[in-house]
Structures are given as C-alpha cells and as structure tokens.
Amino acid sequence: MKLVVRVKLLPAPGQAAALEATLHACNEAATWAASVAFETDARRPLELRKHTYAEIRVRWQLGAQAAQHAIKKTCDAYTTLKANLRNGRYGRAGSRRHTRASGKPVVFRPQSAQPYDDRMLSWQHQARTVSIWTSAGRLKNVAFTGQDGQLEVLAAHRKGESDLVCQGGKWFLIATCEIAEAALNAHPARFLGVDLGIVNIAATSDGERHCGRRINRKRESDRKLRSKLQKKNTKSAKRRAKKYAGKEARRNKDINHKISKRSVAEAERTGRGIALETLTGIRERARLRKPQRTTLHSWPFAQLGSFIAYKAKRAEVPVVYVDPAYTSQECSKCHHIERANRPAQAYFACRVCGFVEHADHNASHNIAHRGWMVWVCGAQSTAPELTLIV
Known part of the structure; x- marks a missing residue:
C-alpha cells in the first residue's frame, strides 16, 4: 500500500531564497517545454527530450536530473489533460471550455511542485x-x-x-x-453501511449521524461570503476569497478525517467491514434543485471515501462499494421500493409493512445489506492505491 507523508521544511532565509529560485527556474523550463510539445506534438519524454533537453540545461542552468524531471512533468501534464478531455472533465468536444483547454499549451505556476x-x-x-x-x-x-x-x-x-x-x-x-499490506479480515461478521447526503454528510447503520445544523450553517455562511467576494471582484476581495477558500478546505478535510476515523474504528472494534456508495457520476445522476446541487457538490465526498478506504486498509477492515440506486426509497425491513416511502427529507415510512425510521439511517441499513451481498458474491476490497496522510 502506498501512503504519502508530508513533512515541513524549516529552511534559513538564504536557503528559502535558493529553493524559491529553483522552483521558478524548473517551472519556467517546464512551461517552455510544454509550448514546444504543443507545437511539435512531442508528448512523450524521449521525443520531447530531443527538442528541449540541451536548451533547458544551458538556458536555465538546471542539472541533468532536474532537466529530465521538468520534461517528464510536462509529458505527465499532457497525459492528464488528455484523460480529462476524454472523460468529459472540460465538457463536450467543441464546447468553449473544451476548446480553451485543448487549444493552448500547458502552463505551470511559478511555485508548482517539483x-x-x-x-x-x-x-x-x-x-x-x-x-x-x-x-x-x-x-x-x-x-x-x-x-x-x-x-x-x-x-x-x-x-x-x-x-x-x-x-x-x-x-x-x-x-x-x-507499506506492506496486512491481510484483510476475510470473515467479517456484518457490514457497516455509510450513507452520504446533503443534510447529514454521513449516516451509519449504527444510528450515528455526522454533520448537523451547526456545520451546515457554517457551510451556508461560507457560500454567501464567497459569492459576495466574487461579485466585488477587487484585488483585496480576491485575496480574501483565496484565504477563506483555503480555510474552508482545511476545515472540511478535518471533518472528513474525523468521520472516517470514527467509522473505521467502530468497524474494526466490532469485526465488520464497511460498505460505501459508488460515487462515480454522482453529479450527473443527482436530480436536485439548484440550491441543493450547490450544497451537494460543495462537499468533498470523494475525499471522505478515500479517507475511509485507506484507514480501513491499514486497520485490516474490508471495504466494498455498492450501487446507491433507490437506497433512500427501499424499506430496510421488507425491501419494498416506492417513492412514497419517503414523504420528507428526514422521514421514512414504508407503505407496505409500516416500518418507520430516519431516512438516512434506513438508507445506511440498505447499503450495509447490499455490501454483505456483494461480499458474499466474492467481491474484494477496492481501497484506493494512493492516499494522503496529513
């Protein structure tokens, strides 16, 4: 299993100046190499090296290894761009956004990672x-x-x-x-279902709900402030918006770490696995009003899923992913599916057996049941390969 560890450097002022000059030189060289790659259509390291290596060494005074890494970084950026274009990340082919992304060379920021x-x-x-x-x-x-x-x-x-x-x-x-992978628990007693949503970020089949009114009010306050600063559009407003964006991202990340840690610890303590929803294509599947879409898409659910997955992998807890379709409309007791089973956002009442439960908890029970069925059918844990420790 691959983990990423971030350590903080404590350079002296002179050392920091040298590091900054190095980053600027490497990224300027990579930006120039990207323009050459765009003009010559040389997108592979060996091809691009023939056009750029010698000039990078002379023009920016980079060492051999640094020049090689600048060229490889350029090629990797074009590979990522091609994959994003193919997967629709920049809209349909021919759209303004797609044309803008594919019609110009890649540019690296002066302080991009090297x-x-x-x-x-x-x-x-x-x-x-x-x-x-x-x-x-x-x-x-x-x-x-x-x-x-x-x-x-x-x-x-x-x-x-x-x-x-x-x-x-x-x-x-x-x-x-x-890190060498430990053997996962091959015989989990049951599965802990985790339902992701708008009002409650996560609800587990044990009856625990994460989020609540306080965090949602803060999220709404952040959105209003962000909108206000964007409309003002001055330099100070942009600077303040950037500062608050970083603060909001760190707070969301901290909450996701806490949710994932508690969920994995509970599953490990009780000898269970964890069942998660498949989030692929959630933006296209979700049929919500515009304010609800803003709320749904403003939370990093993919980050939460990756945190749960890598923590579970380290704790030897199996993780499976299930289809979330109709989990909010299905009764977790008799499994009757009907839209009328959920008359309100937080209320579930089965029209057949009369079972009443909080809607998010009912959905998490369905996810846990589907996770068990997936496991019985022979699915393996599909935790991500590369994750981040912060």
Missing part, C-alpha cells in the same frame, strides 16, 4: 535534516519536522520520488512510502 529523486535529495532521519539540490548549488542541513508517527513511517518505508512544494510561504516535502 519532483526530486534520490540523486537530488537525501534524508538524514536521525538529525531530521535533508540535503537538497538547488540551482544555486546543493543545500545541506536543511531542517524538517512533522508528527512523530509520520516521521517513523517516512524513515522505515520511504520509496521513490519526493515533491518539493511551497504553500503559503511554507515549504514542504511530499514523500511516497510503500
């Missing part, structure tokens, strides 16, 4: 320092810090490249760790 391999970066875990290549020469004894558990994982399992990134004036190294 990959480092073991030739350019070495770790001294005991001293908690790194030796890192820059365009001004190699910097030694650059201090780093992080949580003790993360640093232990980093020292024992780091493998492959690390990314240097600057966020809000702070420097980070994002390192990939390869």
Whole structure:
C-alpha cells in the first residue's frame, strides 16, 4: 500500500531564497517545454527530450536530473489533460471550455511542485535534516519536522520520488512510502453501511449521524461570503476569497478525517467491514434543485471515501462499494421500493409493512445489506492505491 507523508521544511532565509529560485527556474523550463510539445506534438519524454533537453540545461542552468524531471512533468501534464478531455472533465468536444483547454499549451505556476529523486535529495532521519539540490548549488542541513508517527513511517518505508512544494510561504516535502499490506479480515461478521447526503454528510447503520445544523450553517455562511467576494471582484476581495477558500478546505478535510476515523474504528472494534456508495457520476445522476446541487457538490465526498478506504486498509477492515440506486426509497425491513416511502427529507415510512425510521439511517441499513451481498458474491476490497496522510 502506498501512503504519502508530508513533512515541513524549516529552511534559513538564504536557503528559502535558493529553493524559491529553483522552483521558478524548473517551472519556467517546464512551461517552455510544454509550448514546444504543443507545437511539435512531442508528448512523450524521449521525443520531447530531443527538442528541449540541451536548451533547458544551458538556458536555465538546471542539472541533468532536474532537466529530465521538468520534461517528464510536462509529458505527465499532457497525459492528464488528455484523460480529462476524454472523460468529459472540460465538457463536450467543441464546447468553449473544451476548446480553451485543448487549444493552448500547458502552463505551470511559478511555485508548482517539483519532483526530486534520490540523486537530488537525501534524508538524514536521525538529525531530521535533508540535503537538497538547488540551482544555486546543493543545500545541506536543511531542517524538517512533522508528527512523530509520520516521521517513523517516512524513515522505515520511504520509496521513490519526493515533491518539493511551497504553500503559503511554507515549504514542504511530499514523500511516497510503500507499506506492506496486512491481510484483510476475510470473515467479517456484518457490514457497516455509510450513507452520504446533503443534510447529514454521513449516516451509519449504527444510528450515528455526522454533520448537523451547526456545520451546515457554517457551510451556508461560507457560500454567501464567497459569492459576495466574487461579485466585488477587487484585488483585496480576491485575496480574501483565496484565504477563506483555503480555510474552508482545511476545515472540511478535518471533518472528513474525523468521520472516517470514527467509522473505521467502530468497524474494526466490532469485526465488520464497511460498505460505501459508488460515487462515480454522482453529479450527473443527482436530480436536485439548484440550491441543493450547490450544497451537494460543495462537499468533498470523494475525499471522505478515500479517507475511509485507506484507514480501513491499514486497520485490516474490508471495504466494498455498492450501487446507491433507490437506497433512500427501499424499506430496510421488507425491501419494498416506492417513492412514497419517503414523504420528507428526514422521514421514512414504508407503505407496505409500516416500518418507520430516519431516512438516512434506513438508507445506511440498505447499503450495509447490499455490501454483505456483494461480499458474499466474492467481491474484494477496492481501497484506493494512493492516499494522503496529513
């Protein structure tokens, strides 16, 4: 299993200036390489290297490894763009957004992440320092810090490249760790169903609901402030909107971590697996009014699902994904499906057997039942391969 550990660098002012100059040079070189790739249609590393490698070395004074990584980063960006265009991320072919995305070269921000391999970066875990290549020469004894558990994982399992990134004036190294997978629980007693929704972010089949009025009021306040700042459209308003966007994203991430941690801990304690809804295509499937669509799409449900999946994988808890169709209209007792079974958002009353329950809890019971049926039919855990520790 791959985990990503982020550690914070503590460079001296001179070291920070060298790191900043290096990021700018690497991203300028990658942007120029992207324009060459766009003009010559050379989108593979070997082809693009023939057109750009020598000039990058001379023009930006980059080392051999840094030049190779800049070229590879450019090719990876075009591969990602092609996949997004194919999957409809930028709308239909011929639309204005699709044409704008495909009709110009890729551009990298001055502080975009730059990959480092073991030739350019070495770790001294005991001293908690790194030796890192820059365009001004190699910097030694650059201090780093992080949580003790993360640093232990980093020292024992780091493998492959690390990314240097600057966020809000702070420097980070994002390192990939390869951890041996433990055997999942092959005989779960039952499954814990997790229903995702608008009013309640997550409701479990144990009767627990996550979110509530306080968080929803804060989300509504954030949306109103964001709309107000966007309409104002001044430099100070844009700066403030960017600041609040980061704050909102961090708060949402913290809530998702708490929800996933509690759900996985409960499943592990009771010897159960976890059943989640398949979220693929949720934007196209959801038939909601515009205010509800805004509420639904403003929460990172995919992030919550990935957090549950990787925490479950580390805890040896199996995870299965089920089709969420009609889970809110199906009775969890007699399994009768009827739209009239849900007369209100939070109320479920079966028209056949008379079973009454909170609508989200009823849906979570259906998800748990479907998860068990999927498991019995031989499905395996499908937790994501790459996740993030923060």
